[in-house]
Structure formats: structure tokens, C-alpha cells
Amino acid sequence: MAEILSGNFPLVAAIVLMGIGLYILIFRRNLIKIVMGIAILSSSVNLFLVTLGYRTGGIAPIYTEAPEGPMVLPVVQALVLTNIVIAVATSALILSLVIRIYRHTGSLDSKKSRRMKG
Amino acid sequence: MATLIEHSSILIIAVPLLIAFLTPLIGMASKKARNVVVISSLAFVAFLVFTLARDVILNGIHIYTLGAMSPSLTIPEGIMRPVRIILEVDGVSVFMGIVVAIVSLVAVIYSLSAMKGETGQNKFYTLLLLMVGGTFGMVFTGDLFNLFVFLEITSISGAALIASRTRFADSQEGGFKYIVVSAVASLMVLFAISLLYAQYNLLNIGALAAAMQYTMLDRIALVILISAFAMKLGGVPMHMWLSDTYSVAPASITVLLITTSQASMYALMRMCFILYGVSLDLAVVGWIVIAIGILSMFIGVTMAVRQTDITRLIAYNCVCEAGFMLVGLGVGIAVLGDATVLRTYGTMAINGAIFHMINHALFEGLLFLVAGAIFYRIGTRDINQMGGLGHTMKLTAVFFLLGALASSGLPPFNGFASKILIYESVYQFNPILTIIGILVSIITLAVFVKAFFSAFTGPSLPKYEDVKEVPKTMIAAMTIFAVIIIIFGLFPGLVVDWIVRPATDALVNQASYIDAIRGAMP
Amino acid sequence: MTLIVESGYEFWNPIVWLITFAVVMVIVYFFRKRGEEKYKKGEEQAQIFLCGEEVPAAEQRQVRGGNAYWGFFETLKEYYDGVVRMHTGIVNDYVVWFVAVTAISAIILLIVKLVG
Amino acid sequence: MSKIVRTVANQLMLFVLVFGLYVIVHGHVTPGGGFQGGAVIASGVVMLIVAFGSGQIKKSLRERRLSVVESSAALLFILVAFIGIGTVFFYNFLVGSRIFGDIPPTGTNPGNIWTGGVIPLMNVAVGLKVMAGLSAAVLALALFSGGEEIE
DSSP states (O other), rough: OOOHHHHTTTHHHHHHHHHHHHHHHHHBBHHHHHHHHHHHHHHHHHHHHHTTTTTOOOBOOOOOOOOOSBBBBHHHHHHHHHHHHHHHHHHHHHHHHHHHHHHSSSSSSSTEEEEEOO | HHHHHHHHHHHHHHHHHHHHHHHHHHHOHHOOOOOOOOHHHHHHHHHHHHHHHHHHHHOOOOOSSSSSSSSOOOSOOOSSSOOOOOEEHHHHHHHHHHHHHHHHHHHHHHHHHHHTTTTTTHHHHHHHHHHHHHHHHHHHHHHBBHHHHHHHHHHHHHHHHHHHHOOHHHHHHHHHHHHHHHHHHHHHHHHHHHHHHHHHHBBBBHHHHOOOOOOOOHHHHHHHHHHHHHHHHTTSSSSSHHHHHHHHHHHHHHHHHHHHHHHHHHHHHIIIIIIGGSSHHHHHHHHHHHHHHHHHHHHHHHHHHHOOOOOOHHHHHHHHHHHHHHHHHHHHHHTTOHHHIIIIIIIIHHHHHHHHHHHHHHHHHHHHHHHHHHHHHHHBBGGGGOOGGTTTTHHHHHHHHHHHHHHHTTTTSSHEEEEEEEHHHHHHHHHHHHHHHHHHHHHHHHHHHHHHHHHHHHOGGGGGOOOOOOOOOHHHHHHHHHHHHHHHOOOOHIIIIIIIIHHHHHHHHHHHHHHHHHHHOO | OOOEEESEEESOOOOHHHHHHHHHHHHHHHHHHTTHHHHHSSSGGGGGOOOOOOOOOOHHOOOEEEEEETHHHHTTHHHHHHHHHHHHHOOHHHHHHHHHHHHHHHHHHHHHHHHO | OOOHHHHHHHHHHHHHHHHHHHHTTTTTTTTOOOHHHHHHHHHHHHHHHHHHHHHHHHSSSSSHHHHHHHHHHHHHHHHHHHHGGGGTTTTTTTTSSSSSSSSSSSSSSSSSSBBOOOHHHHHHHHHHHHHHHHHHHHHHHOOOOOOOOOO
């Protein structure tokens, strides 16, 4: 058990982070916390992806003064970078919308600030 | 011309992106020039889409590798799998491309006068073109990660556009809900993609489909993909964001949001039919999709009857129409493994679902544009405040009636042609589904009777006596939709033969999709 | 014939439908033509008649959309109470539904794998 | 903020700029690239906003100019991709030419900056775009939460 856990520790951490993110998104009604929940969800997926790209003994694929040895294929790294960029854009947009919602309704609670239901 | 067709799949995505960043610069100099550039670029894109569609339907799948002549050209050599971004355009892709091309052109024409008084118009057109480019990207790409990126591009630009009228509190709320839901859905899509990548070290859809083992992780990935895309297309019970969003966005943006929902449905089809294909538990997955579809039909339409906000009413009707497509697709998935059944009614169900997609975009688009026109003139969306508008806005009333009749599936409009395909094929699969479908259609008619009579008929109210018909460009936009609806209604056979059947053939023929990507590799 | 949508064992041809519709319209027009011809526009008979009462203003005459289908909602009251309560409009609940649907479908697929 | 903070921030901004530009320009030979370098510079702008207040920064960083820089940078990126369309979109047409055209040996090498073809150009474009875009976003958020409305 301990062996499996130590080998897959980053994967377990990613799943735990995903659980935390979804927990925040489900149970926290504060709009800022919802933004944080999305950010945590995004990081969990990033962690998961980066872990997939790890190869024992592989070196980073940067040729500039690299040591000898097998290099990893940097696909997941590229994916994670793209996802980080997207996450930045998403958070900036959501935060500006949250500010606007607060200005209009005077509340940061997703239950109190809603206008539409039914 | 041959070169143009060869490059058209990337040009269709890249030209809107290029013009998107050109518009703020032109818009600072002259507004008129900006409008001309935006419209002409989208017209050029539409032209490219049609030529590409003709070529794909006649000559088969197009493959376009970005950045190199061959999909597997790498340094160091020896990586025998596609690692580059590859666009793979088949029948379904060009079908969706045609939908997006028509709708985006109409949306831009409509917003010329509808958004005239708003601030930040340069950014509005930038975001609109980004959204169009993103939607084209979603339907043309052959790469799972690229699909995710374009999904996010459409989500982010869509949310910014929904909230673009900053003076309305509910617009901000709608934009917030849209971006939260989209972010969760697309992050879960990325998680599913990473589950697939973990096993096969592949991101290309065709190559993944060839390698698919259908292990436990694949099942989890499939479930996440289905529910995430079902959320993005507004399937019950994950549809609640849709009514909140569609009802508060500017009308021209709502029309584009419909196409992004359609693109999500396209992605769902791509995952089920091509990526997993016959290897998945067809009956179970088919019934899951059918269950979402039936729920969408029923809850969508019963909620629509209740609404007093006209755009919200149409938005719930959108949920209901999406249910029809899901039922058709679900039947198609459920019988995919059995070749004879597939031939007798399976392809017909998929035909109906795909034909309904373009019809849905047309008539719901028309209805939303009409609702936007009413809002433009009287400044309210509340049905209780309206009345007697038909006395002054005669053309708008006619357009609403046209869209309503097509949506409720009355002959001889296009909605009937696609719905009868779904009814009759689904009847052979399970008669109860058809009975529910016809019932739902009847309630849909009741929904629009309520909306039409309380908005357009009745004595002309004194407070709306000086309401005029909307500006000419808005009328022109609605006319385009109306004319296409009538043409599709009168000649459904031609449409089915020319664009719908090639799309269905591409969907049920997983092997040709895989072979196309294999053929491109050395 | 490409103008026809064939759906297995039925077909739908809008041209035939339109011709039938036109014929029926001609018959209807024929009957209508045989009716009274005394009606003239702009006279007293074009006015609204409410048993001699005064005709209310346009706002009062207008039937509001919110009043439509009252009986329908009254009959389906229990259904609507449940469904409307489902649509809370809180963004957290949207995520709950997504997680729930994912979990249920995953469980279904898992059971299928264990059974079959 | 106090005068000490302002002065230090003023001096530090130079180093932040240099480091950001270094990350952008060396994107194709070392870790980093356009987005990372642009984000470094934008974080320098955040430092200035914290030190001087958003109202002061708004005067020197005009919304309109940032928007122009952002759009033209994005345009540059797509145009570079478009030029390659003689072969395919995103084709690296500069390899072997005079501009960034050196072809490095495959394998370990000392890191020649004059390589990479269009990739350094795209890095610069992305760096400019991220720098302008993120600064504008941060500035707008700062002004926003302070109660000012921005176009």
C-alpha cells in the first residue's frame, strides 16, 4: 500500500485537489471562492498532466548545454503551459464579472446576488 | 483555386482570428471601414466553407498539418505517431462549418444596428470574431487538445460578449454563470483527455480511435466527456445555465451561442461515434444519451410554457429542441453495432438529428433575433408588458410566426421535415419515445401561441403607439434566416442529400476517419 | 426523386403538401364567397359590442401572456412545484447537477462492466 | 505607499523589465518564452500599481495605447503564421535565411540565440501581447475595485 502510494503520490494529490476544487464549487457560495475553486480545479488537472509526462531518468528537452541522456517528449508540458495561459484569462474575466456583479447587487453571495431563477 | 481549397481548412479558422485583431486598429480610424472589413471577411469565410464543403463531399476527408509538410516530421526522427496539430475535415465538420458560416454572417449583419448605441464596439467585434474562429476550430480540428483550446476560446469570448452590456445586472450574472459552467466543463474535458493520453500517449482523434482498448480509464473518460459536452449543449439536468445565459445576451450573441452549443453537440458525436466507435457499450451509452434527450425535451418544454420573459421562453425551447437531437443521436449510438438495423432506421435517426441541428440554428436564431428586435424597440422582455405590437411591427410579427411554426414542427416548414425523420426512425426503435416527442411538439406550439398572441396581437397599446419597425439591417438579417427556413422547408430532400447524408456517412464510418490519418503518415 | 425525404417506410414531400393546401384553400374561399356580403368597413358593425356596456381602454382589454394556460398549470401543480424548485438559479447547484450526472453515468457503466 | 517603497519600486522596475525581455528573447533556447516574460513584466506593472496607486499609473499607461500594442502584437503573430502559407500555415520559413536562420546541430549545443526561425519573432509578439494585455487587465481590475469606471 505504502509503495503504491509513494509511486503515485502526485496522482493522488491531483485527485485530492480536484476534490477540493469541486467541494469549493459546490458548497461555497462566495463568488470569489468560486473563482478560487476553478483555479484549484485547473491546477489539479495541470498537476495530473505534468505527472503523466514524468519519465524516470529522462531529462528536460532543452538542448542548450544539456547533459547526455534520453530526453522526454514535452507534449504534456506544452499542454500545461497552454492551460495555465487559459486559466489566467479565465480568472481575469471572472474576477471582472464578479466586481460588476458586486456593483450591481451589492452582494458576493451567489444566492443573494442572483436575479434569475425558475 | 486548388491551392485555396488545399489551405481553406486553416484559412477558415485563421481569417476570423486575423481580422479579430485588425478590427480595433481599423475601428480607431473609421467605424464604417471596420464594419465593412468584418462583414466582408466573414463573407469570404462563408465562401471558403462552401467550396471546402463541396470538395470534401466529392473527394473525401481533408487533412491539414500545421507547421510541416507531414504529420510525423520530427527531429529527432523516428516518432511514428502524429505529434503536430492536425486539422481533419470530414462530412460532419463541413456540415457544422456551414451552420457556423451562415449564422455568424447573419449575427454580424444584425449587430450593425442593434449594437450601434453600445460602448466598446471595437472590442465587441474582436470578441465576436474570436468566437466565430473558435467555433470553426472546434469543428475542424482533429486533435483532442486543440478541441479543448478552441472550446475555451469560445467560452471566454462568449462570456465576455454576454456581459458586454454592462449596464444590465442580469447580463453580468449570465456571463458569470456561463464562464463558471464552461470552465468546469472544459477542465473536466481536459481531465478526460489526460486520462486518454496517460494510456496511449496520443492526442490525435483518429490515432486514438485506432488504438482504443476501452479499459476502465477509458470508460471514466467517456463518462466525463459525455456529461461535460452535454452540459455545454444544455442537456437536462445541466441546462439551467442556458436559460440564464441566452435570455440576457445581446440577440446577435445568443445566435452565436446556439452554434457553440451545436459545436459541443458535434464534439459529443465525434467522441461517441469516431473516438470510441463500436468498442463502447453501445446500448448503455445510447440509452444514457436518450435519457438526457427525453428529459431535455420534456422539462425544457414544460418550463418554457411557464415563462413570462420572451427570450427565456425561447431559451427553454432551445433545451427542448436539443433533446430531439440527443434522442436521434442516442438511437444512432444504440444501434451502431448492428449493420442491418443501422441501415433500416439507425442512419435515418442520425440523419434526422443532424438535419435538425441546422434547422434548430435557423429557426431558434430567427426567434431570438425577433425577441431582440422587440427588446430593441420597447426595452422590455416581459410578455406581460407587451401587446398589440403586430400593428406597427408587421414584418417582425411575420418572422416570429415563421420561426414559431418551424420550431413546433408544423408542415411545410423545415422543423417538420427533420422531426418526421426522427419520429419515424425512433418509432421503430421504441414507440414511446416518438409519442413523447409528438406530445412535446404540441406543447411547443402552445408555448409559441402564448408568446405570439400576447406580444403581437390584441389592441394596440397607447404606450407603444409610436413604436416603429426595426432598422433595415436587422430586418435583412432576419430575412436571411426566414428565406433559408422556407427553402429548407420546401426542398428538404435536396438538403438531406447534399449535406446531411455525407455527414451521417462520415459519422458511422469510423474506419475511413482512421484510414485518412493513417494515409497521411509516411 | 431528390425532393422527397424518405424515412424508411414513409415519405414527406412538401410540394405535394402545398398543392393539397392550395386546393383546400380554393375550396374554403369558394365557401367563404357564398356568405353574407353586407359587411362594410368603418361602420358601426365593425365596433366592439359588449352588451351595451362601455368598452374598456386598450390596457384593460389586452389579455396578458402571464394569464395564459391557467388551468394547465393548476392541473400540473405538483409537477411544477418540484421542477421550479429544481431551477434554483444558484451557480453552485449547476455544478452539483454536473457532478451528479457524471457519477450516475459512471456507476451505470461500472455495473454494466461487472455484470457483462 | 511611502516614499521608500516608491523609490525602490521605481528602481526595481528597470531590472524587472530587463529580466522580462531576457526571458522573452531567449524563449527558444532556454526555459521561458513570450507568455512567461510578458507575465514577468506585467507583474512589474502590478508592483508599480501597488506602490503608486492605480490613478497615477493610469495617467502614464493609457488604455488606448495598451490596446493598440496588444492588437498589433497579436496581428504580428498571426501574420508571421500567415506568411508560411506558401507551404503550410505556421511553416518556419526563416530557417536558413539571414534572420534567426542558423541551423543548430542536433543534440547538446551551447545555445546559439540566432536560431529558431519564426519562433523568436512569435515569442516577441506573444510577449508584447501578454505584457500589454495583462497590464491592461490588472489596471482595469485595480481601477474597477477602486470605484472608477473604465471604457
